[in-house]
Amino acid sequence: MFWTIPTLMTWTRIVAIPLIVGVFYAPIDPAMRNLIATAMFIVFAATDWLDGYLARKLNQTSSFGAFLDPVADKFLVCASLLVLVHLQRADVFVALIIIGREIAISALREWMAQIGASKSVAVHMIGKIKTTVQMVAIPFLLYDGHLLGLIDTGVWGTWLIWASAVLTVWSMVYYLQKALPEIRARVK
Secondary structure, eight states: OTTSHHHHHHHHHHHHHHHHHHHTTSSSOHHHHHHHHHHHHHHHHHHHHHHHHHHHHTTOOOHHHHHHHHHHHHHHHHHHHHHHHHTTSSOHHHHHHHHHHHHHHHHHHHHHHHTTOGGGGOOOHHHHHHHHHHHHHHHHHHHOSEETTTEEHHHHHHHHHHHHHHHHHHHHHHHHHHHHHHHHHHOO
């Protein structure tokens, strides 16, 4: 299941990272850089939904795909946040909250899997909402202009990335609360 269509789509999110970063070093108009990076992020982020759909539809789900999918998502989000911090479009504190949570919850899920309690930290709606808000905020901040002459994406993106940081903490607390009884029962 290493070279299925869904898994290849997941790999594209990882391959996209240096491409999105590289756009900001290209000798082109800054507004064009923003537009290209935004379009790339949206296209690659959409593969997250599409690869899961295709894996189920084509009956090509696999343990490797289930492992790689969230890793690719986290790489794409973290790399984009670092670019945004570098461009001074996102606060470093927001990036630390989001990236720190991703590391902590990934480690928690790994630990819970080792003790046979992975269902206690299964993906919940709050995590999905957090991800959705991030996936809207990041392209707004990458674009950093006026959309349709009306929407200041820098302002909206800033509000949304901060909302995402709040949801990030909320979801982390939720997962920790779910895991705590299992941890207490197994730790001596």
